[in-house]
Structures are given as structure tokens and as C-alpha cells.
Amino acid sequence: xxxxxxxxxxxxxxxxxxxxxxxxxxxxxxxxxxxxxxxxxxxxxxxxxxxxxxxxxxxxxxxxxxxxxxxxxxxxxxxxxxxxxxxxxxxxxxxxxxxxxxxxxxxxxxxxxxxxxxxxxxxxxxxxxxxxxxxxxxxxxxxxxxxxxxxxxxxxxxxxxxxxxxxxxxxxxxxxxxxxxxxxxxxxxxxxxxxxxxxxxxxxxxxxxxxxxxxxxxxxxxxxxxxxxxxxxxxxxxxxxxxxxxxx
Amino acid sequence: xxxxxxxxxxxxxxxxxxxxxxxxxxxxxxxxxxxxxxxxxxxxxxxxxxxxxxxxxxxxxxxxxxxxxxxxxxxxxxxxxxxxxxxxxxxxxxxxxxxxxxxxxxxxxxxxxxxxxxxxxxxxxxxxxxxxxxxxxxxxxxxxxxxxxxxxxxxxxxxxxxxxxxxxxxxxxxxxxxxxxxxxxxxxxxxxxxxxxxxxxxxxxxxxxxxxxxxxxxxxxxxxxxxxxxxxxxxxxxxxxxxxxxxxxxxxxxxxxxxxxxxxxxxxxxxxxxxx
Numbered sequence: 001x002x003x004x005x006x007x008x009x010x011x012x013x014x015x016x017x018x019x020x021x022x023x024x025x026x027x028x029x030x031x032x033x034x035x036x037x038x039x040x041x042x043x044x045x046x047x048x049x050x051x052x053x054x055x056x057x058x059x060x061x062x063x064x065x066x067x068x069x070x071x072x073x074x075x076x077x078x079x080x081x082x083x084x085x086x087x088x089x090x091x092x093x094x095x096x097x098x099x100x101x102x103x104x105x106x107x108x109x110x111x112x113x114x115x116x117x118x119x120x121x122x123x124x125x126x127x128x129x130x131x132x133x134x135x136x137x138x139x140x141x142x143x144x145x146x147x148x149x150x151x152x153x154x155x156x157x158x159x160x161x162x163x164x165x166x167x168x169x170x171x172x173x174x175x176x177x178x179x180x181x182x183x184x185x186x187x188x189x190x191x192x193x194x195x196x197x198x199x200x201x202x203x204x205x206x207x208x209x210x211x212x213x214x215x216x217x218x219x220x221x222x223x224x225x226x227x228x229x230x231x232x233x234x235x236x237x238x239x240x241x242x243x244x245x246x247x248x
Numbered sequence: 249x250x251x252x253x254x255x256x257x258x259x260x261x262x263x264x265x266x267x268x269x270x271x272x273x274x275x276x277x278x279x280x281x282x283x284x285x286x287x288x289x290x291x292x293x294x295x296x297x298x299x300x301x302x303x304x305x306x307x308x309x310x311x312x313x314x315x316x317x318x319x320x321x322x323x324x325x326x327x328x329x330x331x332x333x334x335x336x337x338x339x340x341x342x343x344x345x346x347x348x349x350x351x352x353x354x355x356x357x358x359x360x361x362x363x364x365x366x367x368x369x370x371x372x373x374x375x376x377x378x379x380x381x382x383x384x385x386x387x388x389x390x391x392x393x394x395x396x397x398x399x400x401x402x403x404x405x406x407x408x409x410x411x412x413x414x415x416x417x418x419x420x421x422x423x424x425x426x427x428x429x430x431x432x433x434x435x436x437x438x439x440x441x442x443x444x445x446x447x448x449x450x451x452x453x454x455x456x457x458x459x460x461x462x463x464x465x466x467x468x469x470x471x472x473x474x475x476x477x478x479x480x481x482x483x484x485x486x487x488x489x490x491x492x493x494x495x496x497x498x499x500x501x502x503x504x505x506x507x508x509x510x511x512x513x514x515x516x517x518x519x520x521x522x523x524x
Contacts, residue, residue, distance in 0.1 A: 056419060058415075077419050077420075082419055084413075084415065084416075089413070090287070092287070092463060093287050093469075094467050094472050095408075095469060096467070096468060099468070103405070103409050103416075104420060106409050106417075107420070107421065107422070108406075108423050111402050112401060113401065113404050155416075159420075
């Protein structure tokens with residue numbers, strides 16, 4: 001594998017964003033390299049969701065520039081697998097797990113009812129990879145939190161994304177499941193760049209190689225450079241720094 | 249005894265035969281479209297489209313055109329307008345929809361007032377009169393049925409994608425806005441069909457209740473559609489039979505049956521849910 005270090009695939013350059021004049025993100029300058037595993041940490045209201053929406057091209061920065069694989073966020077969408085929080089899904093919608101995964105292969109030219117055989121095969125092999133193949137014909141809302149998370153990861157993977165973006169993947173799952181999900185992500189990290197957003201410091205430290213502390217401003221830390229310090233220290237120092245910086 | 253009388257009446261009277269065909273046609277589109285309305289939770293938007301239709305009916309009466317043409321035009325206009333409001337305006341969308349809802353009805357009332365000698369037709373559009381469906385209207389209903397089924401077949405997977413997870417559909421590059429407005433137009437056409445059966449005031453119940461009941465026990469969207477079609481047929485046909493036997497209004501009878509079954513079904517499902 002070629003070493004793509006110092007060849008960042010996501011670049012945020014002096015990005016500002018505000019809602020109705022209220023600044024949410026300021027001066028965000030981040031570089032993320034190929035095959036990084038980054039945790040974006042921050043308290044509620046720190047601008048984590050806004051950052052995701054900027055990366056997905058749902059919002060446009062007020063100032064600054066975002067470049068993903070050298071493209072604008074909207075043009076880079078096909079290279080990104082997005083895993084939203086499962087709690088946002090309508091639990092009354094009758095749909096099988098396998099159909100949720102296959103759905104992500106649709107394009108504007110997907111007419112009539114059936115999927116290609118290859119799509120179904122790929123979907124099943126992804127469920128197998130994530131060890132949830134027995135759930136293929138179960139209803140999404142009957143699953144546990146951890147299982148739902150895996151389904152959404154499988155859905156994101158079916159397009160072979162270069163970047164995987166996860167919004168609080170371990171929110172409301174128990175500690176064992178949390179570790180399982182991080183193990184799965186670590187496995188995927190071998191050929192995918194991963195960004196995940198979380199507000200709990202917990203396990204994440206032993207899996208990621210970079211931490212981005214976010215609270216309106218952002219500061220990036222490499223885990224390798226910060227030996228001897230626990231993630232919690234980094235995080236609390238960083239949030240003190242950020243609080244100071246923001247005059248909070 | 250009553251059943252025997254009913255069957256001999258069906259054999260004798262064309263209007264009863266027409267009513268039964270109309271009920272079956274309505275149940276089919278109602279099950280398909282109603283399922284999308286229920287899972288996407290857009291009953292309020294559908295109500296807006298349905299009530300705006302009265303404006304078209306009023307203008308059609310005034311111009312001595314067939315009312316179904318006016319209903320058709322206003323339903324589509326309302327669907328597109330409400331769709332654009334929903335997509336563009338993030339705030340006050342419910343207020344805007346309520347305004348269109350009421351303005352459609354107000355236009356209808358004014359034009360009906362201006363139409364010389366208007367009478368029972370207004371009531372039959374407000375509350376439906378399945379026993380007065382003409383053979384011409386049956387052809388129109390059949391045509392609308394074919395069109396609605398065809399569009400849903402062609403765009404089925406894309407409709408599922410935008411109703412299940414609109415954000416992801418947008419990320420995948422599906423034409424979400426186009427599909428959303430197309431879906432609203434399909435709802436509008438279905439409403440035109442259903443108004444023949446139960447009228448503008450009661451149409452939302454017929455559109456949403458069979459699908460809502462089906463949603464309580466089905467695990468896939470297509471199963472929900474087929475169940476809703478079956479339930480719709482049972483409700484409309486038994487409504488025709490009961491109203492004919494008791495000599496009471498058919499549309500209202502159908503809606504009372506729908507409503508009662510829905511209330512019973514939702515309580516049973518809660519009971520089962522609690523037990524598990």
C-alpha cells in the first residue's frame with residue numbers, strides 16, 4: 001500500500017459557520033490524511049452536527065473552504081459513506097434490514113422493482129462481514145441498538161466509500177457493544193478513512209490515531225505524539241484551552 | 249334475507265354495479281398511495297391537497313365543466329404548490345398549508361354561490377356520493393388507476409428511499425425534490441379518485457386508515473400495500489351494503505367502519521405490545 005501521509009484527503013481551511021448571525025464554528029482548520037481514524041470530540045452544542053452537515057454539503061461555510069479528495073463536498077458525496085444516528089429513524093416504517101442496505105445503491109436511473117443479483121450478493125456479504133447476516137429479513141426497528149448501528153454501517157459500505165463518517169455511533173449502546181463497534185471500525189480502517197463524532201471520551205482513545213477537540217473552535221491532536229497522556233487529559237486540557245479561547 | 253335483497257338489487261341496478269366497481273378501483277389506489285402517506289406521515293399535507301380541490305370543483309361548476317376536471321387541475325396545482333412550500337420554506341410550512349387548504353375551500357364556496365341554481369352537487373362533492381358515479385367517471389377512475397399504478401411501479405424503489413431516509417437519498421444523488429413532488433401528485437390523483445366515493449371532508453380517513461391498520465401487522469412496505477388494498481375493499485363494499493340496507497349515506501358509513509376497525513386494531517396491537 002502506498003503511503004499517503006502528508007497528502008490530506010479532507011482539508012478544512014479557516015471555515016466559519018453561523019446560524020442567523022450566531023457563530024457555531026469559527027476558524028476551523030483541519031487536515032485529515034488517508035486512512036486516518038479520527039474522533040471528533042465535543043460537548044453538546046459544540047457544532048459537531050454542523051461540522052458533519054458541512055462535510056456532507058448540506059450546509060455551506062460562511063467563510064473558508066472545504067475540500068474532500070480535491071473536490072467540493074457535494075461532488076465528493078459518492079466517496080463518502082455516512083452513518084447517521086439510528087435513533088433518528090422512524091420505528092414504524094416496515095422494512096427489512098437487507099432492503100435498507102440495498103437501497104443505498106439506487107441512482108436516479110433505478111426504475112421498477114428489483115435489484116440486480118450482484119447488489120443482493122454484495123449486501124449479504126456485507127451483513128456477513130459485520131456478523132449480522134441472520135438479521136437480513138428482520139425488521140430494522142426490532143433490532144438492538146448495536147445491531148442497528150451495524151446495519152447502517154453495512155448500508156454505508158455498499159458503495160465502497162473512501163471515507164466513512166459516523167455520527168455518535170456508540171450513543172445509547174452498552175459498553176460491550178461499544179467495544180464491538182470500535183473493533184469493527186478498526187477493521188474497516190485498514191482501507192477506509194474514518195471520522196466519527198462522539199461526546200464521550202471512553203474507549204475511543206485506544207482506537208483512533210487523531211483526536212479533534214471541538215467547541216466552536218477546533219484543535220487537532222495526534223495520539224502518537226501525546227504519549228503518556230490519557231485521552232481524558234488531552235480532552236480536558238483541550239476543552240480548557242477552547243473555553244479560554246472562546247471566553248466561555 | 250337482506251343479503252338476498254342486496255344481491256338482487258346489484259343485478260338489477262346499474263348504479264349499484266358502478267358503485268361496486270368504483271369502490272374496488274378506489275381501494276386499489278387508496279392502498280398503494282395511502283401506504284406512502286402513512287409511512288411518510290404526510291396526512292396533513294394530503295388534507296391540504298384534498299380541501300383545495302373544492303376550489304377546482306366550484307370553478308368547474310361555474311364554467312359548466314365536468315367537476316372531476318376541475319378537481320383534477322386543482323389537486324395537481326395544490327400538490328405542486330404545497331410540495332414547493334415544503335421543500336423551500338423551512339418555517340411556517342404548516343401555516344402556509346392551512347392557508348392553501350382554507351383558500352381552496354373559500355374559492356369553491358364563492359364560485360358555487362355565483363353559479364346559478366347550484367344545489368345537491370356541492371354536497372355530493374363534500375360528502376361523496378358513490379351511488380351517483382356515472383359510467384364516464386368510471387372510465388376516468390380506471391384511467392387514473394392505471395396511471396397511478398404505473399408511476400408507482402416505475403419509481404417504487406426511489407419512493408421507498410425518499411420516504412425512508414430523505415437525507416441519505418439526497419447523498420446518493422437521487423432527485424429527491426422531483427420524487428417528492430411526483431409523490432404528492434400521485435396523492436393528489438388518488439384523492440380525486442377517492443372523492444368520488446367519500447367526498448372531500450372524509451377523504452383523508454379513507455386514504456390513511458386502511459394503510460395505518462395494515463401498518464400495525466405488516467413487515468414490508470409492499471405487504472402493507474396489499475393488506476391496505478384488501479382492507480379498503482372490505483370497508484368500502486361493506487359500507488355500500490350496510491348503507492344500502494339501512495338507507496343511510498354511504499360515504500359516512502364507510503368512514504365509520506374504517507374508524508371503528510382502526511380504533512379496535514390499534515388497541516389490540518397495544519395490548520399485544522404490552523404483553524410482549
